[in-house]
Amino acid sequence: MVHTVSSITMARPLCCGVLTRRCDTRGSVTGASSGRSSHRSISSTSAAFLQADALDLPFADEFFDHAWTQHVAMNIADRAGFYAAIHRVLKPGGRLAIYDVVAGEGSPPTYPVPWARVPGISFLVTPEAMRNGLARAGFKELSWDDKTVACRAWADEVGAKRHSSPAPFGLHTVMGPEFAEMAGNLERNLREGRIRIVETIVAKLRAAANRRRNEDHG
Ligand SMILES: C[S@@+](CC[C@H](N)C(=O)[O-])C[C@H]1O[C@@H](n2cnc3c(N)ncnc32)[C@H](O)[C@@H]1O
Helix, strand or coil, rough: CCCCEEEEEECCCCCHHHHHHHCCCCEEEEEEEEECCCCCCCCEEEEEEECCCCCCCCCCCCEEEEEEEECCCCHCCCCHHHHHHHHHHHEEEEEEEEEEEEEECCCCCCCCEECEECHHCCCCCCHHHHHHHHHHHHHEEEEECHHHHHHHHHHHHHHHHHHCCCCCCHHHHHHCCCCHHHHHHHHHHHHEEEEEEEEEEEEEECCHHHHHHHHHCC
């Protein structure tokens, strides 16, 4: 049974709901996202959503069984601190699932993009730097999938639909009139190799392995 899953960082409680439905019903899901410093809890029987800093999660060590983060790390400058914070709240052996944008081999991305209107709040790292950062934080890689090709196909399809029959509601409703340009740049950046999309699952090493790793780095 999954007892607790942390989804770091969700823009909306909806993502917690998705996890809740997918998890064992006796489990619980907590979503954390940035915002004001106060912690606000919107709870149902098995999901809670709170505002917190992903670099300073208000949970005890080894609190969560698993964690999930989607499209977040690219907005966080302190990548080492981010992975260390998640590592701290995971139980040994707990898994962290990540879906994120990484830097491509081409030139820097064209802005605005959906995660950043300006380059100053975008902190993309190369796939190698991401993998090394996770290993340094004490995670063992279980899977690594480059989703760039699938994401390009999806972006092309969504882009074509947007032009042929624009939906009255969608991401543009919450992201504003700049969204069309952001989405266009996302497609272009993928096409031009400026960004890649990765999905990886890593696991927190168990205590003995963590100790050895710290000694090696120490
Ligand atoms: C590109 S959005 C993605 C949101 C959501 N994960 C999604 O896929 O729709 C990045 C999110 O990371 C949050 N964020 C950035 N830095 C954070 C931090 N230090 N602590 C918590 N959340 C943070 C932002 O508030 C924003 O909601």
